[in-house]
Structures are given as structure tokens and as C-alpha cells.
Amino acid sequence: MSPARAFLRAFPFAWNGLVESVASQRNMRVHLAAGLLACAFAAVAPLQAAERALLVALAAAVLAAESANTALEAMVDLHAPGKDERARIAKDAAAGAVLALAAASLVAAVTIVSARARALWEARADLALPALLAALAAAAGAIALWRPVWRHWSLLVGLVALALLAGRVREAPGAAALAAAIALHLLAVAGAGRRDLAAP
Secondary structure, X not given: OOHHHHHHHOXXXXXXXXXXXXXXXXXXXXXXXXXXXXXXXXHHOOOOHHHHHHHHHHHHHHHHHHXXXXXXXXHHHHHOOOOOHHHHHHHHHHHHHHHHHHXXXXXXXXXXXHXXXXXXXXXXXXXXXXXXXXXXXXXXHHHHHHOHHHHHHHHHHHHHHHHHHHOOOOOHHHHHHHHHHHHHHXXXXXXXXXXXHHOO
């Protein structure tokens, strides 16, 4: 098998790992909902390309850290199933790393929004509908995460909202942020499906 083909075959395994983290970890679902909102906001807000990229990168970094934390917890549970002080330290340290990154991401988002507060206020009339669509897409993803039985409706509502939002995106950096929001919405629905199948 060629290296390129082997590389492409690894994607389903990576996606499955993210879906499993979403399905099994409450904190991952919280971070995913926040990331979806941040990416949808970045797609339409009057931001510089670097600011959009930073918001999307931080959302991805938090999700990656939470997924790594899930993997570490699973490994610790596998090798230290009982109470063990070293296992507790490993789990707490990994969770602390995610918390530090999430807090830094929140500070960065607040800093960006604060710096653009005037531009956001001046564009409020033009941003009203895109902001509503971004919020609707994020809400649809969140509903799928916490009410998995509604995931089909959430998928439909979220994708319609994001498609309508796409009509408002005028710049390539905004389109990239929108693509990230769509990917996160699909991840939320896939995680909800896994949770629904796992339910007794």
C-alpha cells in the first residue's frame, strides 16, 4: 500500500476517535458546542483573517486536547483500574491542561471581540441575520449533543442554518471558518448518534 493511501485510510480511525470522545465525554460536548459557536461567529463577524484563523485554531486545539485527555484517561483506567495516586495525578494533570487551554481560548475570544466591539456595533444591522443563523446552527449542534434522539432534526436545522449563513460569507477566511463550523456540526451529530446507539 502506498504511503498516501495509508495516510488517507487513517482518517476514518481519527474521525471515529473524535466521535467516541464526543459520545462519551460531557466536557468534550461542552467544548464542541462552544467551538461551533466560535467558528460560526468567525465566519461572519468583521474580523481580520488572522483573528478568524486564531478563533478556529483555538477551537480545534481545545477539542484536540480534550480528545487526548480522553485517550489518556482510557489508558490510565486500563493499566490502573483501582484507586492509585499516580493515576489520579495523571488524570488531573491532563484535565488541567485542557482547562488551561480552554481558559486561554476564552480570553483570546473576549480580547478579539472587545477589540472589534465598535465594528461589530456599527455592523449590527448587517450582522443581525448572520448572528441569528450562527446561533441557530450552534444551538442545533448543542441540542443534538444533549438530546441525541433529536439528532436528525438537529442535523437538518443546523445544515440549513449554515447553508443560509454561507450566502452571507464574502471572504475566503470566512469561508474557511464556515467550513470548520460545518465539520463541527457534523461531528456533533455523529457523536449524538453514537450516544443514542449506546443508550440502553
